[in-house]
Amino acid sequence: MPVLPREVLSLFDEALVRETIPAERHVYYRKWLCYYLDFFATYRLNGADGKNLPAFLEKLREKNQSEYYRRQAAHAVTLYFAACLPTSHQPHPTETGPGSGNRGSGKSISPGNLPTENENPALSSKAKDKGRGNSASIAPGLETKQCVGGEGNPPPLKTRGADWKSVYSTLVSAVKVRHYSPKTLKAYKGWIHHFQNFVKSKDPELIELSDVKEFLSFLAVQRNVSASSQNQAFNALLFLFRHVLDKEFGKVEGVVRAKRKPYIPVVLSREEIDRVVMNAGYPYDLIIKLLYGCGLRLAECMNLRVQNFNFDFGILTVHDGKGGKDRTVPLPEALIPELKSQLETVIDLHQRDLKAGYTGVFLYGQLEQKYKNAARELVWQWFFPAKELTPVPGTKERRRYHLHDSQVQKAITGAVRRAKIPKRATAHTFRHSFASHLLQANYDIRTIREMLGHSDVRTTMIYTHTVRSRTVKEARSPLDF
Known part of the structure; x- marks a missing residue:
């Protein structure tokens, strides 16, 4: 994969901070950028041409990447162009699209209005070079080596045994900023811990709504929990998705619900x-x-x-x-x-x-x-x-x-x-x-x-x-x- 020059990586990281992207997600943004650059090197396309970005997103869709990940990938690429191109060559803010926006520069970036190599000679100085592993047509100074500043390709997302420390730290902050009671925090942490064990500590980025449905059904069928306990677990996971993982929760259908008994x-x-x-x-x-x-x-x-x-x-x-x-x-x-x-x-x-x-x-x-x-x-x-x-x-x-x-x-x-x-x-x-x-x-x-x-x-x-x-x-x- 292409290696990002340290000055480019520094600019990209600054853009992530300006966009208030959580620190634990920076590695994923770098990963999407590396995949984007490698994709265009592989297919001998011009990665500096924003019109080709939809082809990359379509490839992600073919790889069964969720809409959430496709939006995240598009956001990473648009931030890269906004941060690493001269201001005079940055896209015009009149168009918008998924993952657009650069609050730090005051401009709105979208995949469809990224500059082409003809608009930026610095990016196209070696655009005629071709072949897999040649990334000169993507950005200046890029080489086909390991990704992200030469420190190695970001590790693949783990399907089990991932570290959830950042999830719990973000959870604590999200609960405290909303002034919820300590008992609410304790209950949410407890249910999220049960959920983490259920999905075998799968990387939080891989958590999907289907995992929630299976967990809630497991509580009702296997654990025989009460309806109130299942609802409490549902609320904890709803909070996890919305305020910690920053994912759409959607409708939870097809879940076996615990039978609610009349309480006197x-x-x-x-x-x-x-x-x-x-x-x-x-x-x-x-x-x-x-x-x-x-x-x-x-x-x-x-x-x-x-x-x-x-x-x-x-x-x-x-x-x-x-x-x-x-x-x-x-x-x-x-x-x-x-x-x-x-x-x-x-x-x-x-x-x-x-x-x-x-x-x-x-x-x-x-x-x-x-x-x-x-x-x-x-x-x-x-x-x-x-x-x-x-x-x-x-x-x-x-x-x-x-x-x-x-x-x-x-x-x-x-x-x-x-x-x-x-x-x-x-x-x-x-x-x-x-x-x-x-x-x-x-x-x-x-x-x-x-x-x-x-x-x-x-x-x-x-x-x-x-x-x-x-x-x-x-x-x-x-x-x-």
Whole structure:
């Protein structure tokens, strides 16, 4: 294959950077350029003539290369001409085509308007040379040797055992830039890891929609996963294609779908909840009361800080709930004394931490860069702080974290067992009970939806199956009321 002179390779790499092509794809762009140059050397055509580019793309199509790869190849070639030809000889930006565009130069390049050898004498100085292995008709200084700066032909794409590190690093960046929760990132990474194993670590560039279809069918048929798990895997792979691999996802048809079973949540009676609370020690008894009294998710409860409580108005503000949404819920009046007592405990702990010279609490995002002293201020302290300070790896800092979710789940499981409740109750069961008891008390379903923080009332409607309706009456016309 032709060898790219280092000055040409340098210009081409600069064009890739200007086009914001991910670094892990640079080798593939160089590969397409080398294939393009070798193609025209093989068939004794003029590679500097943009009118011949469709012949190269047609050859790729005959080789069963996907449309995605053909577009990538066309993009690589147009970038090569835009970067390596004198500005006066670059194609006019009036025409456009697949893979066109050069944001760095402000010009739009397309395969159909690349300059010919007659328009650029530098490219055609040896255009009369012919034969396989003679690339003088392609670009100045090219020799028929190994590709890409003499460093060897890019390795062929692996059908198994490829490195997926760049996929996971891009995934992390794509999730964080969209401010998705750490749990979403963990779930996506888990499913993508399963998918990677399923395709035997095939090179990400070779991943196609057919692989997704086979994987989703495998989950339903071989693994017998639930419908919700299959949907979660689907969402993870959809994100992988769109935001990591930058590929079209298309329609997923012909996939065996896991059968969705009607889900009726477990609900505890008020008497059962009281028994669980009595068998839970401090501070887990107060946490259970908040989960039930305000309809909180466990993560929302653990992330509460001092500033979330407004005792004057009896309101609890939940920040960054599921989906990054905020909402307010009324504080149970029966809990006000216990909550104020917990606040005093937090204040005392905060004073002791300040005297001990602790660094502060953990803050999310860039808050600490924006508010330098926020980590040590009372309003940012956790309402349910961990018992011990947490050492920060790589530093000498010791910070305060909140109680871990697993500690609360373990405490609730133990309390349910000691209370001899014959139901499979978890922390989320108290949220289900909150909604069901409000519905049982004839509260409007839309009011309950707002208190739960649901985006769609159809999600809230599931609780209509947990209680017996007390509002069913004989059918009458409203005119007779």
